[in-house]
Amino acid sequence: xxxxxxxxxxxxxxxxxxxxxxxxxxxxxxxxxxxxxxxxxxxxxxxxxxxxxxxxxxxxxxxxxxxxxxxxxxxxxxxxxxxxxxxxxxxxxxxxxxxxxxxxxxxxxxxxxxxxxxxxxxxxxxxxxxxxxxxxxxxxxxxxxxxxxxxxxxxxxxxxxxxxxxxxxxxxxxxxxxxxxxxxxxxxxxxxxxxxxxxxxxxxxxxxxxxxxx
Amino acid sequence: xxxxxxxxxxxxxxxxxxxxxxxxxxxxxxxxxxxxxxxxxxxxxxxxxxxxxxxxxxxxxxxxxxxxxxxxxxxxxxxxxxxxxxxxxxxxxxxxxxxxxxxxxxxxxxxxxxxxxxxxxxxxxxxxxxxxxxxxxxxxxxxxxxxxxxxxxxxxxxxxxxxxxxxxxxxxxxxxxxxxxxxxxxxxxxxxxxxxxxxxxxxxxxxxxxxxxxxxxxxxxxxxxxxxxxxxxxxxxxxxxxxxxxxxxxxxxxxxxxxxxxxxxxxxxxxxxxxxxxxxxxxxxxxxxxxxxxxxxxxxxxxxxxxxxxxxxxxxxxxxxxxxxxxxxxxxxxxxxxxxxxxxxxxxxxxxxxxxxxxxxxxxxxxxxxxxxxxxxxxxxxxxxxxxxxxxxxxxxxxxxxxxxxxxxxxxxxxxxxxxxxxxxxxxxxxxxxxxxxxxxxxxxxxxxxxxxxxxxxxxxxxxxxxxxxxxxxxxxxxxxxxxxxxxxxxxxxxxxxxxxxxxxxxxxxxxxxxxxxxxxxxxxxxxxxxxxxxxxxxxxxxxxxxxxxxxxxxxxxxxxxxxxxxxxxxxxxxxxxxxxxxxxxxxxxxxxxxxxxxxxxxxxxxxxxxxxxxxxxxxxxxxxxxxxxxxxxxxxxxxxxxxxxxxxxxxxxxxxxxxxxxxxxxxxx
Ligand code: HEM
Ligand SMILES: [Cu+2]
Numbered sequence: 001x002x003x004x005x006x007x008x009x010x011x012x013x014x015x016x017x018x019x020x021x022x023x024x025x026x027x028x029x030x031x032x033x034x035x036x037x038x039x040x041x042x043x044x045x046x047x048x049x050x051x052x053x054x055x056x057x058x059x060x061x062x063x064x065x066x067x068x069x070x071x072x073x074x075x076x077x078x079x080x081x082x083x084x085x086x087x088x089x090x091x092x093x094x095x096x097x098x099x100x101x102x103x104x105x106x107x108x109x110x111x112x113x114x115x116x117x118x119x120x121x122x123x124x125x126x127x128x129x130x131x132x133x134x135x136x137x138x139x140x141x142x143x144x145x146x147x148x149x150x151x152x153x154x155x156x157x158x159x160x161x162x163x164x165x166x167x168x169x170x171x172x173x174x175x176x177x178x179x180x181x182x183x184x185x186x187x188x189x190x191x192x193x194x195x196x197x198x199x200x201x202x203x204x205x206x207x208x209x210x211x212x213x214x
Numbered sequence: 215x216x217x218x219x220x221x222x223x224x225x226x227x228x229x230x231x232x233x234x235x236x237x238x239x240x241x242x243x244x245x246x247x248x249x250x251x252x253x254x255x256x257x258x259x260x261x262x263x264x265x266x267x268x269x270x271x272x273x274x275x276x277x278x279x280x281x282x283x284x285x286x287x288x289x290x291x292x293x294x295x296x297x298x299x300x301x302x303x304x305x306x307x308x309x310x311x312x313x314x315x316x317x318x319x320x321x322x323x324x325x326x327x328x329x330x331x332x333x334x335x336x337x338x339x340x341x342x343x344x345x346x347x348x349x350x351x352x353x354x355x356x357x358x359x360x361x362x363x364x365x366x367x368x369x370x371x372x373x374x375x376x377x378x379x380x381x382x383x384x385x386x387x388x389x390x391x392x393x394x395x396x397x398x399x400x401x402x403x404x405x406x407x408x409x410x411x412x413x414x415x416x417x418x419x420x421x422x423x424x425x426x427x428x429x430x431x432x433x434x435x436x437x438x439x440x441x442x443x444x445x446x447x448x449x450x451x452x453x454x455x456x457x458x459x460x461x462x463x464x465x466x467x468x469x470x471x472x473x474x475x476x477x478x479x480x481x482x483x484x485x486x487x488x489x490x491x492x493x494x495x496x497x498x499x500x501x502x503x504x505x506x507x508x509x510x511x512x513x514x515x516x517x518x519x520x521x522x523x524x525x526x527x528x529x530x531x532x533x534x535x536x537x538x539x540x541x542x543x544x545x546x547x548x549x550x551x552x553x554x555x556x557x558x559x560x561x562x563x564x565x566x567x568x569x570x571x572x573x574x575x576x577x578x579x580x581x582x583x584x585x586x587x588x589x590x591x592x593x594x595x596x597x598x599x600x601x602x603x604x605x606x607x608x609x610x611x612x613x614x615x616x617x618x619x620x621x622x623x624x625x626x627x628x629x630x631x632x633x634x635x636x637x638x639x640x641x642x643x644x645x646x647x648x649x650x651x652x653x654x655x656x657x658x659x660x661x662x663x664x665x666x667x668x669x670x671x672x673x674x675x676x677x678x679x680x681x682x683x684x685x686x687x688x689x690x691x692x693x694x695x696x697x698x699x700x701x702x703x704x705x706x707x708x709x710x711x712x713x714x715x716x717x718x719x720x721x722x723x724x725x726x727x728x729x730x731x732x733x734x735x736x737x738x739x740x741x742x743x744x745x746x747x748x749x750x751x752x753x754x755x756x757x758x759x760x761x762x763x764x765x766x767x768x769x770x771x772x773x774x775x776x777x778x779x780x781x782x783x784x785x786x787x788x789x790x791x792x793x794x795x796x797x798x799x800x801x802x803x804x805x806x807x808x809x810x811x812x813x814x815x816x817x818x819x820x821x822x823x824x825x826x827x828x829x830x831x832x833x834x835x836x837x838x839x840x841x842x843x844x845x846x847x848x849x850x851x852x853x854x855x856x857x858x859x860x861x862x863x864x865x866x867x868x869x870x871x872x873x874x875x876x877x878x879x880x881x882x883x884x
Contacts, residue, residue: 027413040440052448055452142460143459
């Protein structure tokens with residue numbers, strides 16, 4: 001994409017160049033506005049998760065004098081969560097495939113990979129629902145102690161992020177199927193892909209910091 | 215002109231299906247009257263509304279301040295009960311920070327930044343409107359608490375656990391937590407929008423280092439907002455979860471750590487103080503050179519130190535917690551970083567002084583306000599450096615000395631700069647200048663009142679008068695200065711009444727024709743927002759301005775002759791664009807205001823009844839749906855445009871890179 005600063009600037013007086021409503025001027029960065037928006041949002045979201053993760057780390061072992069409730073860490077089922085983490089990781093791969101296929105104008109493949117990505121994400125969410133339920137059965141509610149509040153809040157926020165991603169993926173699948181999105185709008189899928197990868201990376205951090213580090 | 219071109223077929227871009235792009239509902243037209251404001255997506259109207267609403271809250275925050283001062287006028291004041299006092303001082307701070315200074319800065323950012331970079335609007339006009347309405351509804355929501363059982367009472371910093379249900383059982387803190395959340399989303403939306411606008415939509419030739427300093431400072435502030443807001447979002451979420459869903463984050467009985475809130479709040483809070491001051495730093499970096507008739511001394515140094523403040527501002531937050539038991543290492547480290555951050559701040563002050571040094575000063579009202587920023591802020595900066603010395607701060611913290619400090623930086627700094635900006639850009643926004651003589655009355659009364667109010671606070675503060683207390687005793691010996699302070703507060707009120715009179719009289723005079731319409735360049739200014747008529751035409755620029763210099767407009771008016779002496783080569787009003795083109799613009803939309811209205815309903819429901827949240831959610835989702843079906847520019851409004859959700863002068867991935875820069879038949883005089 002052309003750099004706007006390379007445009008001929010030899011005209012000194014104001015008003016040589018006409019606004020052009022039909023042909024977009026290139027942007028200064030060469031990235032579209034939508035893409036810069038997503039990057040900015042993700043930058044902001046990093047701090048959201050940063051604050052939530054720090055909060056969890058500070059509070060992970062606090063159960064309080066009055067309770068006998070377990071901490072979340074007492075109940076972790078590492079093999080189970082490893083599998084669901086792996087599923088989420090694989091969904092990043094399928095997301096890449098969806099983006100490449102729409103860039104190559106292979107719409108059927110794109111649809112397939114979009115759906116696969118959404119499905120893998122859903123499996124992850126199902127795993128989280130299962131995990132939460134079994135923790136709850138074992139006596140760890142949201143209000144049981146400080147560490148449980150922190151655990152559910154952090155992982156819950158991540159779950160909401162994944163779920164929003166699934167909604168976006170399914171919407172894309174509908175739009176691609178209906179022909180409203182064609183190869184010329186590959187970037188829309190690419191931008192959603194950015195979001196999806198981000199959510200995956202955050203999970204890797206959460207999995208490492210919350211589940212694996214004792 | 216493009217007007218005559220035939221309908222482009224590119225409408226299909228939105229979806230590939232033209233009927234899909236036209237939206238599910240009729241959309242508002244550019245009509246006049248209140249609709250023109252409520253459904254507008256024009257950055258200028260949005261900027262003016264930000265300013266007007268913020269001035270309303272300024273009035274209300276001022277009433278709260280006067281109530282505080284009335285209570286403290288004499289020892290053992292009886293104007294307010296202790297409970298009322300807590301609510302009033304909490305809402306005074308919250309209002310002034312979140313509903314006055316931040317939106318006033320947003321007003322200038324919205325109005326001026328697109329003009330200074332030569333753009334036709336911001337990157338996402340409807341998102342811009344959404345930010346405005348979220349701010350409006352967030353402010354209303356916060357203040358609803360007055361009618362529903364009492365305002366928040368935990369201070370603007372809302373230290374938890376003190377703000378948990380145990381110690382603050384009323385609904386006030388819920389309104390605080392949720393109201394700030396709404397205002398926070400507003401700022402986040404605005405920040406992303408402005409970042410994209412500045413990074414992507416600068417006129418050809420305007421490199422980052424040719425950008426006006428105001429635009430630079432706004433850009434830095436938007437990045438600070440981008441990274442600071444999520445932190446307070448998390449803090450507020452934790453607090454709300456505690457209060458609403460019985461979570462335990464701040465439950466001391468369960469072994470909570472009271473420092474958790476303080477860390478989260480001040481990691482947000484210190485960048486926030488720069489969010490409040492940097493826009494004003496930007497404003498005076500525009501006005502001082504114009505009224506000194508000299509270029510800004512050390513443009514790049516000012517820009518770099520502004521960015522440096524933005525970075526370093528992240529490493530000093532615990533100076534608000536020196537007495538909270540951080541331990542000697544933490545205290546020493548944060549003490550040192552705090553001392554360091556005064557360096558780039560001081561550099562800026564020296565640069566402004568050097569800008570004025572030897573200049574041909576014109577003491578207009580905007581200039582006077584700018585100079586008072588430089589001097590009053592310096593006083594506040596110096597007391598700030600005093601707090602950075604932790605042993606000294608141990609004596610000063612939680613006393614009126616701190617109150618004096620932050621009012622010198624916020625009122626003497628941020629607000630004075632914003633007033634400078636109002637007087638300076640008023641003709642650009644409304645076509646006429648505010649009266650200079652009334653403006654000088656406004657200035658002097660305000661300056662005297664300000665120093666009378668906040669100067670003595672240094673003294674009573676060092677004598678040990680504690681802040682946040684509703685009473686002091688007759689035996690404390692604080693009476694005299696407190697009486698002075700209260701009188702000073704009423705002097706400020708008089709100054710502000712003069713300002714209101716100025717606004718009304720100048721407007722009436724303009725209507726009656728006794729106050730002239732200003733030409734494009736009434737101040738002989740330096741930046742390109744003055745290269746278009748006053749008031750700004752709806753479409754901003756007739757033609758894309760092409761930028762070749764810092765202070766580009768100045769260089770088109772003044773050039774050195776053979777001897778290197780500056781000579782006027784053109785008159786600003788003549789080379790300015792005429793504003794006589796009528797390109798089509800992004801169309802108005804209902805959805806931003808409807809979407810924004812959903813959030814306070816959801817928040818109300820969280821406090822009272824989840825069914826209300828349900829209604830809010832329906833509104834929210836409905837508006838999102840309507841929004842996504844509606845192209846940014848109404849294909850039926852006059853002349854057509856692409857159906858994509860951004861301003862015409864951005865590039866969509868549509869692979870058509872046709873005419874970047876067509877040459878107009880006739881260039882304006884120049
Ligand atoms: C020269 C730079 C500055 C330094 C070194 C500085 C230092 C400090 C310190 C150490 C405190 C904590 C005092 C205490 O509570 O014991 C403080 C409080 C405060 N500062 Fe500054 N400051 C500076 C500039 C600013 C600016 C530019 C603003 C706002 C525009 C500001 C607004 C505040 C506010 C609002 C508080 C009080 C917060 C509260 O407790 O409610 N400061 N400052
Ligand atoms: Cu600070």
